[in-house]
Amino acid sequence: MIPLTVDDAERAARALRESLSQAGRADLTHAESLETLAHTAGHRDWNTYSAALDQPRPALAVPVLRVFDSVLARQFYCEYLGCEVIFEHRFAPDLPLYMRVGRGEVELDLSEHHGDGTPGSVVWIGAVGLQAWHRELRSRDHKSSLRPGIDRSAPGGPTMELIDPFQNTLRICELP
Template sequence: MDEQVVPVLRATDAARAVAWYRRLAFVQEWEHQFGPGFPRFVSVARGDVRLYLSEHQGDARPNTLIHLYVRDIDAVSGEFDVPVDEEGLAGRECELVDPDGNRLRIATPRP
């Protein structure tokens, strides 16, 4: 197994969060819930990139910032109708905020 780090992001409604991340080409891998009415903990992945979305209040704080590097920033820009900053620190980048206030700086590195 390759080593990796998996950020945990706060989600108040895991199903809504999964639907939003689907727009970034993430797919749900699995979901854990101790029982009906308990918070859900979900894994989503985009290729080798993985995020955990947690409804558990103690797992993550709202307003977390993560950086995501993608091959085609223009596709993300078009999907979310946001401008690309051509002079971003990480390359050509844009910033998104998910439904729970988590911030994503998404970039395609300069060649």
């Protein structure tokens, strides 16, 4: 569970404490488990972590892109772009895959289901660190020999455009 609220984080801290206690590995107080959870999440202490959790979160819109082959989708999105699988679902082993991938704050849903997404869609993605991502992609071998460039005259700012194996276009633009 990834804590999204202070209540979620407190439940996670209790679960951590109970789990460690059952394993005979630690006898943490609740306060110590809160501090441990905060440090694990990259915060200085529980007070700064709980303040960050209380911040309002923007609505999340996740585009659904149509894919036709889960192996090719994983190769492109995970191996080449460096995304991680957030979740995947099939109603049965022989039925189409629906999966969410993400890298940093960017999340995309990839679906083999007929009617989900339209092949050849375009997604505009705002990103920080476009130059570093570009160097990373240029250093990787990919079956389609993609060698993306950065268009510095694009209307939204410096933009790297990639076309996935299913003809979906990803326009990754450097955020100011």
